[in-house]
Amino acid sequence: MPVTERNVFAAMAPFRVEPRFVGRVWGWKDLHPWYDRTAKDEPIGEVWLTGDDCAVATGPHAGKTLGEIFAEMPRAMLGENAPSGDSPLLIKVILAREKLSVQVHPDDRLARKYGEPRGKTECWYVLAAEAGAQVAAGLKAGVTMDAVKAGIEGGTLEESLKMLPVHAGDMIYVDAGTVHAIWPGSVLLETQQNCDLTYRMYDYGRGRELHIEKSLEAARLKTKAGKVMAKVLEDRTVLVEGEYFCVERIPVEVSRSSTSLRREDESKAGLAYLFAAEGTGRLASAGFGTVELPARGIVAVPASSPVFAIQDTGGLDLIRITPRWPEKTE
Structure with a gap:
């Protein structure tokens, strides 16, 4: 098949x-x-x-390119709100x-x-x-x-x-x-x-x-x-939120994992990238095991991802980057 x-x-x-x-x-x-x-x-x-x-490094699609993943599984990667299946x-x-x-x-x-x-x-x-x-x-x-x-x-x-x-x-x-x-x-x-x-x-x-x-x-x-002046919220700092992207710093305490990266105003899940500006981290879930996040490395989190926890495994400074879709004009 x-x-x-x-x-x-x-x-x-x-x-x-x-x-x-x-x-x-x-x-x-x-x-x-x-x-x-x-x-x-x-x-x-x-x-x-x-x-x-760029090549996918972990999981069942390892070896494929990121472009191939978006072409084959756009909805799984981007969710329902994306205007196209392209990598944004x-x-x-x-x-x-x-x-x-x-x-x-x-x-x-x-x-x-x-x-x-x-x-x-x-x-x-x-x-x-x-x-x-x-x-x-x-x-x-x-x-x-x-x-x-x-x-x-x-x-x-x-x-x-x-x-x-x-x-x-x-x-x-x-x-x-x-x-x-x-x-x-x-x-x-x-x-x-x-x-x-x-x-x-x-x-x-x-x-x-x-x-x-x-x-x-x-x-x-x-x-x-x-x-851009950073906007400090209770659970994150918004570094910039524009027409095409949002970039945030997410605190992850060593003593406990961060289990939710979504904001209350996000009605539907979408694609996110997690970048380790400093230190290392780990994504963990009963659904997929673990994915290591090395220093200056990046993990793609598809819109259809299972719930997971993020662990600080050594000085993690976590940046989350998500796409935004510009409003359509007539």
Whole structure:
């Protein structure tokens, strides 16, 4: 009998996802102590935690890609409310040794104009930061599009950027259309729409392709980008809740397990990702046994997951990331 969504499981157990290490010219050869990984050739700048090509590491579907799981079992993964069966979020760890390009991402409308399914709104949660670390999120007040064009041509675009100092624990929201850049000195957990469209405006003469016309078409002089104030609730801290995603810190005490990650206002279960920003944890249930959560690792919790407990097995700092669906407009 072929494997289908109907006959695999009524409930689908959580599973760990294998990270995918992606080469970037601005990255590091050695990712220690963040990951036990050393680049053989091109430096590594991004660790993709939920990319479609990432492999499932545990459970009965081990060896399949995350993209294959969503294609085969969209309802089990996403629940009833999802508008499509696509994997909704791409989650990465960004480790920059040099400045990234000055860039912009398209919104949904512009991405679809050029044949892509969706645009790219994202956020950055600062896992670590050196003294003086900065990112650019938006343009300074009063900057015109003509000034942006002149900055691209003259190599002075940095002068128009709104720079933000960053510290561990900060959350920065970067909506589509925001001219932005990541500078060295911080390690970021990036949550974004599942899209890797980047239009480079300026790249410090590194010889990579630029996308001047599309970047100018996508760029907005004013956006919602900037630092987000955390909202502290009784059982969690909401770091950001936007149109496409919600990112939260969930306390798990060593002395007892956390058995509920759902909020009272969540009427139906949906997909969640659990990321260990620090330390290690374990998911445990009579229904599926245990799933280990290593430091800087991620576990996918399908919408159809059985009830489980989360245990702190050593200094766990737990981040929960869930997709949101934008309201449809006529």
